[in-house]
Amino acid sequence: MPAISQKRAGSKPMGLAARLKKNNIAAGYMFIGLYVIGFFSFVLFPFLYSFYLALTDYDVLTPARWVGVDNFVKMFTADDLFWKSFFVTVKFAVVQVPLKLLVSLLVALALSKATKLTGVYRVVYYMPSIVGGSVAVAMTWKQIWDNSGLVNSALGQLGIPAVRWLSNERTAIYVLILLGVWQFGASMLIFLAGIKNVPSSLHEAAIVDGAGPVKRFFAITLPMITSSIFFNLINGIIGSLQAFNSSYLITSGKPLNSTLYYGLQMYRQAFDHFKMGYASAMAWFMFVIIVALTVAVFRSSSAWVFYQDEGR
Amino acid sequence: MAKSAMKRFFGIFGKNIAAFTVLSLSLCLALLFSSCEGGAPAPAGTSAPASETASQTTASQTEAAQTEASAGADAPESQTEATSAPASATAPAPAQADSDEAASYDGKSIRISWWGNDVRTNMTNEIIDTFVAKYPGLKAEVEYSAFGDYFTKLNTQAAGGQLPDVMQMDYSKIVPFADSGLILNLNAYIDSGRIDLSGVGDTMVSGGLVNGGMYGITTGVNAPCMLYDPQVLEDAGVTLSMAPTWTEVYEVSKAVLAATGIKNAILGIGWENYIDMYARSLGGSLYAPDGKSVGYTAEMLAALWDLQLTAIEEGVAPEPGEYSGEVASIIGNKASWMIDAFTNQLAPYNESNGNMQLAMCEYPVPEGAIRPHTYLKPTMFWSVATTSGLQDLSADFLNYFTNDGTVFDVCGTDRGMPISAAVREYLAPKASEADRQIGEYLDYLADGHSSPIDPPAPAVMSEVYTEYLTVFEQMTYRQYSHDELPGVTQSLIEKMNGILRDAAAAEQ
Known part of the structure; x- marks a missing residue:
């Protein structure tokens, strides 16, 4: 505000209301006002407050007690479940992110060809992503992979004995990964847009030069959509490291903590054990990991991401 | 073009646009701050009686007690007499509140929360409707959830100073809530007779005492028990005693498995009450009285787990993950012929298992038990928030629930056997088969087959139990052999004791 009044110092004196009206400033502030208030109160304040909490012992019922870095020390040195959940999440991310990229890219390629039913297919394939995060889908997924669920019934028809997918330490995490991969719709749409943006002149020139579809995919389409891959990669990494729903709803971390996501362990510390400080410390550790990974991917991007407008 | 459109749009605010912006922004900020300061008590409504206004502060206990004393003094003296002589034909009813006082609740709303299933929720809604109907203009806001989510919600509300006026409270939580000054010491209301406990035995309500103050009125009494399908035993040609040993349960389970193919889930479940009862029968407990260690030995745990491991290996107990349905209907689903429960769950369990008539016995114990292990437990409590603006009315609700027979016409023994002798007498002639069965079991326990309940578990119990599980x-999952169990249980107990010690140290 002062900066604005200084700029106008030379002009003839005006009432505050008139000045605001003339510059449409008030309207501008009003448009962003709600968002700014929301940002400060629901994003920035909790964000900073959680850092304070991470350095305290806080059980909600009694006031927070300052403990310094005790939470972090305990986390790194004396908490098996912290590391267990961390590595479960890393495994989940390492398997799910590339798999989901691959599947969404393949589906996008298939749907990029214009046919009469393309529109229908796009809707159908996008559907799981709209409903995928919901509780209902998780419960359905649980039913499908249950001991006497759809999958085992189907296997039974083929004479294959039933597998306890969700209570077998080796299979449970993959059931959850599959659910994540199945929700490929959003990244598929971005790939689809990227593919549509590849200038057809490039393909036409390549066809004239005698390049087949496979050659054209690797030499033209793939390099041209690296920016979409980049975007989906970052989103995928962040999303999978923050995963919570599927484990909480389907397996509750079982069996033998093989599906104990970091997010679920954090939730348990906060809302089962009421160790808000400890949970905040866990959140901040994951925040640092995510920032580091994101920075690393961004740094690497100059080596492999191509922008048609040279990034300008 | 766009600019002129905007101008036209904002023209409606005219010159007042700045004032409007400032006003709306400050309104938002005010809202924000008021919600941030939820920890402080909300300002009292002007029409609330003076005594209520005063007792809202979460001040030191002595101060709170004084204010409550003055609150209690307002209550009419005649209330104590009204309930003393119930006629068996009509429902016992607490004295009605004065009409002038009733009028003062016009436009007010009492918030009541509980955990439980749909059946309980419907019944509770019905009795609350009856309660608020006595006060013209009074409304009720009800909040309910499953037990697993209930205290997550309640703790969050407590942190925000937004606890409901009346809340269902658990034995394991009443101490931390009372110690944190979140729930009200009800002594003054009891002394004045506003909450009438004249027909209630002291042992019935002692569970609600924290440091000499009554912080919750017991809703009823129940006891841990085992429920089983008697038909299955008949088919197998075996019987089970009222207080079986683990070995007996194991042998009977083997016979049942051979005859019917039905397993026994309790042999494969890690429910902490099993080791609690095991230890209690040998003079121990789940947690040591000082809360700094567990109250059982590695030998006890290893012996119990050894038997359970054998049961899993031999297929008498289900494999982990073998049964994925609801525990409440495990017997009806033929996945187990026995399951642990509390007495007040008998009727719902009967229903969940296809209207079966389940039989009841005590938890299994080891050989050589030296004392009765089963205990009578306050099923749950009703507590009143210190931040409540309707404490007198909340106390009236507690009195209503305790002494009004019509409550139990609706709710039955869902929250345990009623604590008021008059209400129990009133209900006796219309007791259901399940109620009669529960009554018999509780009488049996009271007749020398029970020992006093242990103090509530320390607050850090959920962490300890996570390690245990x-x-x-x-x-x-058979990651240990039988020979390894003594070592495994020893190191587990050391780890749990470490958590308990750390928590106890942090509290000081």
């Missing part, structure tokens, strides 16, 4: 699960 983690190792137990590993055991059920």
Whole structure:
């Protein structure tokens, strides 16, 4: 505000209301006002407050007690479940992110060809992503992979004995990964847009030069959509490291903590054990990991991401 | 073009646009701050009686007690007499509140929360409707959830100073809530007779005492028990005693499995009450009285787990993950012929298992038990928030629930056997088969087959139990041999004791 009044110092004196009206400033502030208030109160304040909490012992019922870095020390040195959940999440991310990229890219390629039913297919394939995060889908997924669920019934028809997918330490995490991969719709749409943006002149020139579809995919389409891959990669990494729903709803971390996501362990510390400080410390550790990974991917991007407008 | 459109749009605010912006922004900020300061008590409504206004402060206990004393003094003296002589034909009813006082609740709303299933929720809604109907203009806001989510919600509300006026409270939580000054010491209301406990035995309500103050009125009495399908035993040609040993349960389970193919789930479950009862029968407990260690030995745990591991290996107990349905209907689903419960769950369990008539016995114990292990437990409590603006009315609700027979016409023994002798007498002639069965079991326990309940578990119990379950699960997945169990249980107990000691140290 002062900066604005200084700029106008030379002009003839005006009432505050008139000045605001003339510059449409008030309207501008009003448009962003709600968002700014929301940002400060629901994003920035909790964000900073959680850092304070991470350095305290806080059980909600009694006031927070300052403990310094005790939470972090305990986390790194004396908490098996912290590391267990961390590595479960890393495994989940390492398997799910590339798999989901691959599947969404393949589906996008298939749907990029214009046919009469393309529109229908796009809707159908996008559907799981709209409903995928919901509780209902998780419960359905649980039913499908249950001991006497759809999958085992189907296997039974083929004479294959039933597998306890969700209570077998080796299979449970993959059931959850599959659910994540199945929700490929959003990244598929971005790939689809990227593919549509590849200038057809490039393909036409390549066809004239005698390049087949496979050659054209690797030499033209793939390099041209690296920016979409980049975007989906970052989103995928962040999303999978923050995963919570599927484990909480389907397996509750079982069996033998093989599906104990970091997010679920954090939730348990906060809302089962009421160790808000400890949970905040866990959140901040994951925040640092995510920032580091994101920075690393961004740094690497100059080596492999191509922008048609040279990034300008 | 766009600019002129905007101008036209904002023209409606005219010159007042700045004032409007400032006003709306400050309104938002005011809202924000008021919600941030939820920890402080909300300002009292002007029409609330003076005594209520005063007792809202979460001040020191002595101060609170004084204010409550003055609140209690307002209550009419005649209330104590009204309930003393119930006629068996009509429902016992607490004295009605004065009409002038009733009028003062016009436009007010009492918030009541509980955990439980749909059946309980419907019944509770019905009795609350009856309660608020006595006060013209009074409304009720009800909040309910499953037990698993209930205290997550309640703790969050407590942190925000937004606890409901009346809340269902658990034995394991009443101490931390009372110690944190979140729930009201009800002594003054009891002394004045506003909450009438004249027909209630002291042992019935002692569970609600924290440091000499009554912080919750017991809703009823129940006891842990085992429920089983008697038909299955008949088919197998075996019987089970009222207080079986683990060995007996194991042998009977083997016979049942051979005859019917039905397993026994309790042999494969790591529920902490099993080791609690095991230890209690040998003079121990789940947690040591000082809360700094567990109250059982590695030998006890290893012996119990050894038997359970054998049961899993031999297929008498289900494999981990073998049954994925609801525990409440495990017997009806033929996945187990026995399951642990509390007495007040008998009727719902009967229903969940296809209207079966389940039989009841005590938890299994080891050989050589030296004392009765089962205890009578306050099923749950009703507590009143210190931040409540309707404490007198809340006390009236507690009195209503305790002494009004019509409450139990609706709710039955869902929250345990009623604590008021008059209400129990009133209900006796219309008791259902399940109620009669529960009554018999509780009488049996009271007749020398029970010992006093242990103090509530320390607050850190959920963490300790997580450790317990983690190792137990590993055991059920056969990651340990029988020979390894003594070492495994020893290191588990050391780890749990470490958590308990750390928590106790942090509290000081």
